[in-house]
Structure formats: C-alpha cells, structure tokens
Amino acid sequence: xxxxxxxxxxxxxxxxxxxxxxxxxxxxxxxxxxxxxxxxxxxxxxxxxxxxxxxxxxxxxxxxxxxxxxxxxxxxxxxxxxxxxxxxxxxxxxxxxxxxxxxxxxxxxxxxxxxxxxxxxxxxxxxxxxxxxxxxxxxxxxxxxxxxxxxxxxxxxxxxxxxxxxxxxxxxxxxxxxxxxxxxxxxxxxxxxxxxxxxxxxxxxxxxxxxxxxxxxxxxxxxxxxxxxxxxxxxxxxxxxxxxxxxxxxxxxxxxxxxxxxxxxxxxxxxxxxxxxxxxxxxxxxxxxxxxxxxxxxxxxxxxxxxxxxxxxxxxxxxxxxxxxxxxxxxxxxxxxxxxxxxxxxxxxxxxxxxxxxxxxxxxxxxxxxxxxxxxxxxxxxxxxxxxxxxxxxxxxxxxxxxxxxxxxxxxxxx
Amino acid sequence: xxxxxxxxxxxxxxxxxxxxxxxxxxxxxxxxxxxxxxxxxxxxxxxxxxxxxxxxxxxxxxxxxxxxxxxxxxxxxxxxxxxxxxxxxxxxxxxxxxxxxxxxxxxxxxxxxxxxxxxxxxxxxxxxxxxxxxxxxxxxxxxxxxxxxxxxxxxxxxxxxxxxxxxxxxxxxxxxxxxxxxxxxxxxxxxxxxxxxxxxxxxxxxxxxxxxxxxxxxxxxxxxxxxxxxxxxxxxxxxxxxxxxxxxxxxxxxxxxxxxxxxxxxxxxxxxxxxxxxxxxxxxxxxxxxxxxxxxxxxxxxxxxxxxxxxxxxxxxxxxxxxxxxxxxxxxxxxxxxxxxxxxxxxxxxxxxxxxxxxxxxxxxxxxxxxxxxxxxxxxxxxxxxxxxxxxxxxxxxxxxxxxxxxxxxxxxxx
Numbered sequence: 001x002x003x004x005x006x007x008x009x010x011x012x013x014x015x016x017x018x019x020x021x022x023x024x025x026x027x028x029x030x031x032x033x034x035x036x037x038x039x040x041x042x043x044x045x046x047x048x049x050x051x052x053x054x055x056x057x058x059x060x061x062x063x064x065x066x067x068x069x070x071x072x073x074x075x076x077x078x079x080x081x082x083x084x085x086x087x088x089x090x091x092x093x094x095x096x097x098x099x100x101x102x103x104x105x106x107x108x109x110x111x112x113x114x115x116x117x118x119x120x121x122x123x124x125x126x127x128x129x130x131x132x133x134x135x136x137x138x139x140x141x142x143x144x145x146x147x148x149x150x151x152x153x154x155x156x157x158x159x160x161x162x163x164x165x166x167x168x169x170x171x172x173x174x175x176x177x178x179x180x181x182x183x184x185x186x187x188x189x190x191x192x193x194x195x196x197x198x199x200x201x202x203x204x205x206x207x208x209x210x211x212x213x214x215x216x217x218x219x220x221x222x223x224x225x226x227x228x229x230x231x232x233x234x235x236x237x238x239x240x241x242x243x244x245x246x247x248x249x250x251x252x253x254x255x256x257x258x259x260x261x262x263x264x265x266x267x268x269x270x271x272x273x274x275x276x277x278x279x280x281x282x283x284x285x286x287x288x289x290x291x292x293x294x295x296x297x298x299x300x301x302x303x304x305x306x307x308x309x310x311x312x313x314x315x316x317x318x319x320x321x322x323x324x325x326x327x328x329x330x331x332x333x334x335x336x337x338x339x340x341x342x343x344x345x346x347x348x349x350x351x352x353x354x355x356x357x358x359x360x361x362x363x364x365x366x367x368x369x370x371x372x373x374x375x376x377x378x379x380x381x382x383x384x385x386x387x388x389x390x391x392x393x394x395x396x397x398x399x400x401x402x403x404x405x406x407x408x409x410x411x412x413x414x415x
Numbered sequence: 416x417x418x419x420x421x422x423x424x425x426x427x428x429x430x431x432x433x434x435x436x437x438x439x440x441x442x443x444x445x446x447x448x449x450x451x452x453x454x455x456x457x458x459x460x461x462x463x464x465x466x467x468x469x470x471x472x473x474x475x476x477x478x479x480x481x482x483x484x485x486x487x488x489x490x491x492x493x494x495x496x497x498x499x500x501x502x503x504x505x506x507x508x509x510x511x512x513x514x515x516x517x518x519x520x521x522x523x524x525x526x527x528x529x530x531x532x533x534x535x536x537x538x539x540x541x542x543x544x545x546x547x548x549x550x551x552x553x554x555x556x557x558x559x560x561x562x563x564x565x566x567x568x569x570x571x572x573x574x575x576x577x578x579x580x581x582x583x584x585x586x587x588x589x590x591x592x593x594x595x596x597x598x599x600x601x602x603x604x605x606x607x608x609x610x611x612x613x614x615x616x617x618x619x620x621x622x623x624x625x626x627x628x629x630x631x632x633x634x635x636x637x638x639x640x641x642x643x644x645x646x647x648x649x650x651x652x653x654x655x656x657x658x659x660x661x662x663x664x665x666x667x668x669x670x671x672x673x674x675x676x677x678x679x680x681x682x683x684x685x686x687x688x689x690x691x692x693x694x695x696x697x698x699x700x701x702x703x704x705x706x707x708x709x710x711x712x713x714x715x716x717x718x719x720x721x722x723x724x725x726x727x728x729x730x731x732x733x734x735x736x737x738x739x740x741x742x743x744x745x746x747x748x749x750x751x752x753x754x755x756x757x758x759x760x761x762x763x764x765x766x767x768x769x770x771x772x773x774x775x776x777x778x779x780x781x782x783x784x785x786x787x788x789x790x791x792x793x794x795x796x797x798x799x800x801x802x803x804x805x806x807x808x809x810x811x812x813x814x815x816x817x818x819x820x821x822x823x824x825x826x827x828x829x830x
Contacts, residue, residue, distance in 0.1 A: 106643055107708040115696050119643020119707055184626040187763050195692060203770035208763055211599040228521055228534020277610060281530050292534055293522040348602050348623055355618035
C-alpha cells in the first residue's frame, strides 16, 4: 500500500480551518445550515445530533434530502430492534459531525474486510447533515412486544379525496430523513445506515429531493415549487418557540417516550406538469390564491401579508381569493387553527412514455398530532389544485424526542 | 392583481449587487463556476453562451446535471428542425444569463395565456448554467434531408462486452446537456426547452445527476464516485488548450459544421452497490488500481503521480497494479494515446424490491472522435470492475461548434 491512509476526519483536517469547522457544533442547536436566496451555504456547518428534540425538524431547511422507509426483516425479538436503534444512533451521531460511520471508517481496520464506511463522503464536511428517525404504526403490531407502547394517534391515515396511493411509495416500520447541503452527504448517510441494518431491516422505499420548497427560518427566502409558485410563505418558523410548542412538539402525556417528539406525515405528490404549464396565468393564480411573481395573496399586500378572504374582486365581483383557492382552504382559520411545520422538497424522476415529467413535491410535515394534517387535507378536498396533482405515496411516523448523550433514539420504548 | 409583478430579471435586480452579477459574463469564457472541495459555489456566475465552442464542454464542471435526449416528432420538413434549433438557441442564450426563457417570461404578457416561462427559477441567479446541444446519428437518416451532412464517424456505437443496454435509456435524435450549480436551474432549463419543442420534438429519456465525478480544472478537488473512489484524477483539464486541441475539438475537415465541435458519448452505468460494499478493501483497491484514501496509484506516490505499470508488488510478487486493474486498462499508454474529456455525475434513483439501490454513474465524455471511447471501452473488456457495473444506457451525439451572436446552434447544417 502506498502513501498515508486518510480517514474522513484526517482528510478534513488537511483542509485546515475551514474543514475543521465541520466537527464544530453550532451554538443554539437549530441554527445551522441557513441558506439564503438558494445559495447552498452551510457546507462546513455541523448541526448537533443530541438535544431535547431530534435535529432535522426545527433545523433550518437544508438544500437536499434523502429519505428512506424501512421494514423490519428480523422478527426474532425486540432486542434486534433495540440493537438496531443503538447502532443507528452511534453511526448518525458520528456522521452528523462529518466523520465516517465508524472509527475504522472507509480505509481503516486493515485490508482484509469490507470497509465499514462506503467512502463516497470522505472529502466532504458535515454540510449541516441532520438524521431524523421515526416509527410507523406497523412497528407496534406485536412483532416486537410494543403494542402497549403505541401512541393512540399512530394509526394509518384515512383515505382522502383524490388519493391514488401506491404501496411502493407508502408505509414502513421505520423511517430515516437525511437532510444536508450536499446530496452526496445525505445519500451516504442513508446508504451506510441501510448497511448497518442488514439482516434486521430492509429499505422499503426511498425518496431523493432537491431544492427545498419550504423555509423554516425568516433568514431564508421562500423557494418555489415546480408549479413556479413560492411555497412555504406561511410555514412555522424555527425561531418561533411558541408556535413550535403549540403546533409541533408532543408532551408525552400519551406515551412518555414521545415527550419532545412529533408526528411526521410524508406524502409523495405527483404534479401534472404539462397540464399545469398550459393553464393561463390568471387561472394559475386563482387556483393558488396568490400572485406568481412575489407570492402576495390576491386580496392585496405583499408576500407576508395575511390573506383577507372577505376582499371582493372589483373585476370579477366574487371574492378576490376564490372559494376553491389553495391558500383559503389550507389556512388555519378554515381548519380550527391547525398548522404544520413543513419541510418539502421537489423531486424529478425522469419521464413517462409520452415524454411527460415524473416530478412533483415530496411533502414532509411535522405536527403534534396527525389530526392537524387530517383536518387540512380534508379541507383540501375542494381545492382547485387537485386537478393538477396526485397523491401517490403516504406514510405516517411517530418521531421520538431527542437523544441524550449516551442514549439511543427511541430508547424510551424499552424502559 | 396585487403588487408589482416581478420578472426573473427584475427579481434578480432586487437582490442588489450579488444578484446582478448573475447577468455578468466571466472573462475567459471557461472559467466560471469553479468549485473547490465540494462547495457548491458559483451561484451568481454566468458562463457565456456564445463562443468558438459550445459551453458545458471545457467549462469547469458544475455540481448538478439534467440531461435530456429528444426524438423529432415532426417530419414535415427540415424547416421544422431549423426553427426548433433557432428557438432553442434564443431561449438558451437568455437562460444562461439568469433570465427567463422569453421577454414575456413567467408573469408577463398579460393574464390570458399560459406563461412563457414556468417560473420555478424566478428568484435564482444563473448558477453557472450551461446548455449544450448535440445531434444523434438518427437525425441524419433522411427525414430532414441531412443524410449528406452526417459526419462519417457519427454511427451507432458497436456492442461491447458486458453491455446490457435498454432502449429507454439509449439513443435519441437530439440531446441537451444542462449543467448548473443549482439543480432547480438545470431542470428548469430542460423543462422549458421541452415546452418549446412541443409538436416538433419530444423527450425520449432524461437523466438527473448530482455530485460530479470528474474535475476539469486543477482548481477543483477530485470528487468521488459511489464506489467511494476518487474519479477523474487523470481527466483532461480545461486550461490545457493543447490537450483539448489534441483530444477534444474537431476541425471540420469531414463536415464543416463540426468545426470547433466534438463528439459526446453518454453511458448510464449502473453500479451494483451492495455487492461492491461487501468487497474487502484490498480487493477494491486492486480492482481500481489506486488506493481508496487519497487515490494514489498502487505503484506508489500521491494522487497525481503517474502510475508505473512495471512496479512489482513486494507482497504479492506480481505487478503492484494488477493486469485487470481499471487504471491500467483505461490508461492512454494502453490505448494508443486515446484520452477523453469526462464530465460524469452520480445518480441515485430509489431501490428495487430487494431494497437494493438503483444508483450509479452517468458517464459523459467528449472526444474529437468516437474511436477514442471505442478503443478504451474495448480495452475495458478485461476490467475486473465489470463484475460490479452494468452499462444500461448508451448514446452518441455529434456536438456542433459554438454559436456566434445572431446565429443558431448547428446552423451550419443548413447552409
């Protein structure tokens, strides 16, 4: 063998101060990875893995996503699950600091075994990587003796109008959300966690996303979805702790292991791009309820003005924001105050035989109860947008609270 | 309608100096978008569209790719093709400066027609976007009266050992390569060029790629492919004009419209990730012929040391770089001096029913003759790496020379 062997850590060290910053936590816990105006910044930032809540929820949204749903393949006993979660936790805590998946890493441990780490992130810093774990309803079906630990609200979502769900994009015993400012870092994390799961859990489905469609910080500009509209203007902001407490974090009064946790709804929403692209501008804006250029509600003002649903259009005579407009039906006032912390990403996956794009929105939303999503989604049955979208994947996960140093994600399940 | 309407150009103006730089060309022509150590820089850079050669070939490799192959659907006459290329040229020249696809744009032109621009890149700067056009062998089959304009070497590639090509990832009358430092900018470009083609050409296949696997500038660090190895160490550099002249640019002696052009080989190479990840480190390194940590040849030295194929391994007794090593079989000394300008990207496209990754390398290589690729690929029939990869897509395109201001890409075809 020639030359010195580099671990991911030592490779970073060679970069000097900028690289070394990859292993430095950011004070405040949830402030890392802020990106403005689409600029992929935060390359060298590391988001703390441990804390009261899991990272990747109130963390400022990163530029890239790789999401995986897993099914347990081992049904031996719940120690297999417990050990898997402990192994995942150790690896995740390391990778979020920009280190390799284990101390032996990609090129350590001698030449006579497969490397622990697959190596494709060797020269890359933490890139604000967050790794967030969740548990699906099926994990509590009795295979692991956890039926008594199931939160009452963790049941399959009901059917909604216009659902066209496919099993290959839906469900799962476990999920991992990896977000980072470099796609290779996010993919590397899921790939190596999948390897660790070998013989215990297997990937059920995955989703690559880019170009966030939400903002969770006032420091971020509002990005656009593939219909060309700003998306996420009215999202919950990560620095608004009272909104987070009211709408996102669970208190553990049902199941104590859910204290500091939340629920995650994942929906794969295909967009009928070519149909939408033939809709005239005024109709597009009436469907959304906002103007396309700056994202202001059609009732007037600027992007962050509150929509006024009583304003009458002088031109049309009816309401300036139509009764079927997305912004009206999704608004908290229409839904008993229900709000969601959204973390969506655009996806593009080639074309069908007609040359049409397979593309859309991978919708991720956190809330203290699944009922918040259910309420809003039922209201959206009347949404004019339904002509141009198809919900083709769906999953619900309970996201346990944060991990304390020395602990494992979800270890409260086993106490 | 409420508030002022923003065009992409005026939206950029609001960002001030940083945004305004999006419309400023970079002196030198091929220096834009340089990124170091995986940091996605170059957000605000614009790469000149016009020049002796098309941009996106010797241009420093950007972080993201969206590639599309098209088939002509119109066979009316060659004026349809000529008009399509003129329309594509106008739109591409605009978008590469960070502007919308047309002067009317996403929110201009009045409310009673579909917008010209789909809008999802409205707030994004040029991001070093390059748009590169190519012509497949089938374009010269007689439908457009161009049989006499076909370069002699523009014929389907021969079959190679281990080819498992699929029609849905192969061929095409035309291609467009869009590279940018933001994936939304690259996807937006192809989407809007596809719309312009409506009724004349239709997407045949597309490919999203991220995390370049090549470097074309000494200012860039060498990135890693999904096998965890540095890829592109021995690539042709964009600042080495004599290498480019010798190996990349065609002179037009066969067809005058190819002066300043090149040939593009695109190969979709699936990687058998799970199999590779079970190979021990020493064997992985013997297959590649380099060490995994820093990428030095197994004959000694550092990453950029020339491999010495005569060095004998003191441990194994045989050559330090095995006879079947990838680096040996791909080396110019083995292939009559043949070299390629590579511009590859990693791709990840979900999982199969066994939970295995659909992932690999989208290989793009430019050369002054397809024979350079054919020679090297034939040599690789003995490559130990073949156990872990599958070539599943293939296409060859003739890439015409650069566009002069006022002209259209490929307009030499019609003179």
